[in-house]
Amino acid sequence: GQNIDQPTEMTATEGAIVQINCTYQTSGFNGLFWYQQHAGEAPTFLSYNVLDGLEEKGRFSSFLSRSKGYSYLLLKELQMKDSASYLCAVTNSNYQLIWGAGTKLIIKP
Amino acid sequence: DTAVSQTPKYLVTQMGNDKSIKCEQNLGHDTMYWYKQDSKKFLKIMFSYNNKELIINETVPNRFSPKSPDKAHLNLHINSLELGDSAVYFCASSQGEVNTGELFFGEGSRLTVL
Numbered sequence A: 001g002q003n004i005d006q007p008t009e010m011t012a013t014e015g016a017i018v019q020i021n022c023t024y025q026t027s028g029f030n031g032l033f034w035y036q037q038h039a040g041e042a043p044t045f046l047s048y049n050v051l052d053g054l055e056e057k058g059r060f061s062s063f064l065s066r067s068k069g070y071s072y073l074l075l076k077e078l079q080m081k082d083s084a085s086y087l088c089a090v091t092n093s094n095y096q097l098i099w100g101a102g103t104k105l106i107i108k109p
Numbered sequence B: 001d002t003a004v005s006q007t008p009k010y011l012v013t014q015m016g017n018d019k020s021i022k023c024e025q026n027l028g029h030d031t032m033y034w035y036k037q038d039s040k041k042f043l044k045i046m047f048s049y050n051n052k053e054l055i056i057n058e059t060v061p062n063r064f065s066p067k068s069p070d071k072a073h074l075n076l077h078i079n080s081l082e083l084g085d086s087a088v089y090f091c092a093s094s095q096g097e098v099n100t101g102e103l104f105f106g107e108g109s110r111l112t113v114l
Helices: none
Strands: A003-005 A009-013 A018-025 A032-037 A044-049 A053-057 A060-065 A070-075 A084-091 A097-099 A103-108 B004-007 B010-013 B019-025 B031-037 B043-050 B053-056 B064-070 B073-078 B087-094 B109-113
Touching: A003 A084, A003 A097, A009 A018, A018 A032, A018 A084, A018 A103, A032 A060, A032 A070, A044 A053, A044 A060, A044 A070, A070 A084, A097 B043, B004 B087, B010 B019, B019 B031, B019 B087, B019 B109, B031 B073, B043 B064, B043 B073, B073 B087
Parallel strands: A009 A103, B010 B109
Antiparallel strands: A003 A018, A018 A070, A032 A044, A032 A084, A053 A060, A060 A070, A084 A097, A084 A103, B004 B019, B019 B073, B031 B043, B031 B087, B043 B053, B064 B073, B087 B109
């Protein structure tokens, strides 16, 4: 089967750094996405990785290792507004998008 | 201007009724989608529609039927609503072929079946 694993919930402190991991087992690979979803709102795109390495975009960075089937989303200088769910999704060789269940990130003052 | 808009935002109805949710995108995208997000927050693809082809998730009951009058619109019609249909339904769009680009989601339509 195909699946995406990410922690259900994480807690971090305002101003700190947090890393949200995602591991995947899919039939082939054509890219990995991270989305942010605030409670009661729609998911919004954060990042896309198709090659190994780190993609940086402001306070957020996303890393990919295709050989390990592994990605992480790194959030720096955490703000209260970063409290949300973070969804990892992988496009397989058939261009199906496989979604993780999401990681709920709680930021404490 | 709203990029992907769907109506209604909230829908409360009785079991057995038929209802529709409308979706429009003004991004000029080629592909549109319907997703279901249940109480456990898992996003499940229901339909993908590229202006050439409708791709159906076979696990979706045939009570659900998508209708696309043009590439900017993808509506969802649901017949004989059941309690388990209660969820948030998200419309989304992307450029290019199915699942080759980032998804732009509508605000969601929260359906409650009583």
